[in-house]
Amino acid sequence: KAGVTQTPRYLIKTRGQQVTLSCSPISGHRSVSWYQQTPGQGLQFLFEYFSETQRNKGNFPGRFSGRQFSNSRSEMNVSTLELGDSALYLCASSLEQGVRDEQFFGPGTRLTVL
Amino acid sequence: GENVEQHPSTLSVQEGDSAVIKCTYSDSASNYFPWYKQELGKGPQLIIDIRSNVGEKKDQRIAVTLNKTAKHFSLHITETQPEDSAVYFCAATLNSGYSTLTFGKGTMLLVSP
Numbered sequence: 001k002a003g004v005t006q007t008p009r010y011l012i013k014t015r016g017q018q019v020t021l022s023c024s025p026i027s028g029h030r031s032v033s034w035y036q037q038t039p040g041q042g043l044q045f046l047f048e049y050f051s052e053t054q055r056n057k058g059n060f061p062g063r064f065s066g067r068q069f070s071n072s073r074s075e076m077n078v079s080t081l082e083l084g085d086s087a088l089y090l091c092a093s094s095l096e097q098g099v100r101d102e103q104f105f106g107p108g109t110r111l112t113v114l
Numbered sequence: 115g116e117n118v119e120q121h122p123s124t125l126s127v128q129e130g131d132s133a134v135i136k137c138t139y140s141d142s143a144s145n146y147f148p149w150y151k152q153e154l155g156k157g158p159q160l161i162i163d164i165r166s167n168v169g170e171k172k173d174q175r176i177a178v179t180l181n182k183t184a185k186h187f188s189l190h191i192t193e194t195q196p197e198d199s200a201v202y203f204c205a206a207t208l209n210s211g212y213s214t215l216t217f218g219k220g221t222m223l224l225v226s227p
Binding site for chain 1: 148150155156157158159160163203213214215216217218219220
C-alpha cells in the first residue's frame with residue numbers, strides 16, 4: 001500500500017507570495033492533519049480534516065488555510081508569505097478522525113521563503 | 115492546553131549502550147502517549163505508544179514507561195545500534211476524536227559505532 005505523498009517536496013517563494021501544498025493520504029484513510037516543523041518550535045499542529053470538514057485548528061493566523069476533497073486528498077494554502085513561514089510542512093493521515101488510529105506521516109514539503 | 119517538555123535535546127551514546135529520553139506533560143486528562151522517530155529527509159514514524167491504563171510497554175529493544183501520578187513518560191532503547199540515530203519525538207493527547215497531538219521539541223540521538 002502506498003504511503004502518504006506530498007507535493008512538491010521543495011519550494012522556494014518570496015515574501016508576499018502565496019503557496020499551495022498538496023497531500024495524498026493512504027488509500028482508505030479519511031483523516032488528514034497538517035503540521036509545521038521548525039527547529040525552534042518543533043512540530044506544531046495546523047489543522048485536521050475529516051470527510052471534507054475541518055474538525056480541529058491549531059493556533060496559526062488566518063493566512064494558513066486548508067481544504068479536503070471528496071477523495072480525502074488535502075491541500076493547504078499560505079497567503080502573504082512571511083520569512084517565518086519557512087519550515088517543513090508535514091501531512092499525516094489516519095483511518096479515523098483524531099488520534100484513535102496511528103498517524104502516518106508523509107515526507108513533508110520543505111518551504112523556503114526569501 | 116497541553117504542554118510537553120522533552121529532555122535531553124541531544125543524546126550521544128556508544129553502540130550497545132542504552133538510551134533514555136524523558137517527557138513530562140501538563141494535562142492530567144491526557145491518556146495517549148506515542149513516540150515517533152524521524153530520520154533525515156523523512157516524516158516521523160510511530161515506533162511505540164502507550165495508553166494510560168498501562169504502566170509499561172515493550173517491543174523488542176524499545177520500551178516506554180508511564181507514570182500518570184508524576185505526569186511523565188520515558189522511552190528506553192537498549193542495545194543501541196547506529197541505525198537508531200535519528201530525532202525522537204514524544205507526544206501526548208486525550209485520545210478522542212476531537213483531540214490533537216502535542217509534541218515535545220525532540221531529542222537527537224547519535225549512536226557511535
